[in-house]
Amino acid sequence: MALKVVAGFLRKENKFLLVRRPFNKKRGGLWEFPGGKVEKEESLEEAIERELREELGIETKAKKMLCKVNHRYPEGEIELMLFEVEFKEAPVLREALELKWVSFEEAKNLELCPADRELIETLKGDL
Numbered sequence: 001m002a003l004k005v006v007a008g009f010l011r012k013e014n015k016f017l018l019v020r021r022p023f024n025k026k027r028g029g030l031w032e033f034p035g036g037k038v039e040k041e042e043s044l045e046e047a048i049e050r051e052l053r054e055e056l057g058i059e060t061k062a063k064k065m066l067c068k069v070n071h072r073y074p075e076g077e078i079e080l081m082l083f084e085v086e087f088k089e090a091p092v093l094r095e096a097l098e099l100k101w102v103s104f105e106e107a108k109n110l111e112l113c114p115a116d117r118e119l120i121e122t123l124k125g126d127l
Contacts, residue, residue, distance in 0.1 A: 002070055002076075002077040002078055002079040003037060003076060003077070003078045003079070004037070004038040004044070004047075004078075004079050004081070005035065005036065005037055005038065005078045005079065005080045005081070005115075006035045006036070006038055006044055006047045006048040006051060006080075006081050006082075006083060007032070007033035007034065007035035007048070007080060007081070007082045007083070007116070007119070008033060008034050008035050008048050008051070008052050008060065008082075008083055008085045009033065009066055009082050009083060009084045009085065009123070010034070010052075010060075010085060010087055010091065011084075012101055014103060015101040015102055015103050015106075016033075016101065016102065016107075017033075017034065017091060017099060017100070017101055017102075018031045018032065018033060018034075018099070018100055018102055018107065018110065018112075018116075019031070019032060019033075019034045019055070019056075019093075019095075019096035019097075019098070019099045019100075020032075020096050020097040020098045020099070020100075021096065021097070021113070022095065022096065022097055023097070026073070026075065027073075027113050029097070029111070030111050030112060030113045030116075031100070031107075031110045031111060031112045031113070031116070032112065032113040032115075032116040033082060033116055033119065034051065034052060034055050034056055034091075034096070034099075035048055035051045035052070035055075036051040036054075036055070044062070044065070044081060044083070045062035045083070048060070048062050048083045048085060049061070049062055049085075052085065052087070052091075054094065054095070055094055055095050055096065056091035056092060056093075056094060056099075057089075057091070057092040057094055058087050058088075058089050058090075058091050058092070059087070059088070059089070060085040060086060060087045061085060061086040061087075062083045062084075062085050063083070063084045063085060063086060064083065064084055065081055065082065065083055065084075066082045066083065066084050066123060067081075067082050067119060067122045067123055068080060068081040068082065068119075069115055069118040069119055069122060071114060071115035071118060073114075073115075078115060080115045080116070080118075080119060082119050082123065104120065104124050107120050108120075
């Protein structure tokens, strides 16, 4: 069974937020949407709001799921769900190496986690 993972789509004007994974984690140094694993007894919306609070120090409100992909990594399969979220304050780096607001064009030039690259390709067609 695929591991459920949620990610946040934070938009500012015509750009969206990506974060760079710490080098000590799997796929370290690659870019991804902020988020993480869904815990037991937690709804998808609760999970993305908790993850963004932990990772970026911001309060958010999950609005809707934009898209999802299933991706198989060497250690197992994940189901990655991207949620549009509302936020007011500026994100702060807590876990990631850096954060960057990018356009779809700029995102193409970054080294992305494979599942996140799939999300961006899917999303680009829908927005």
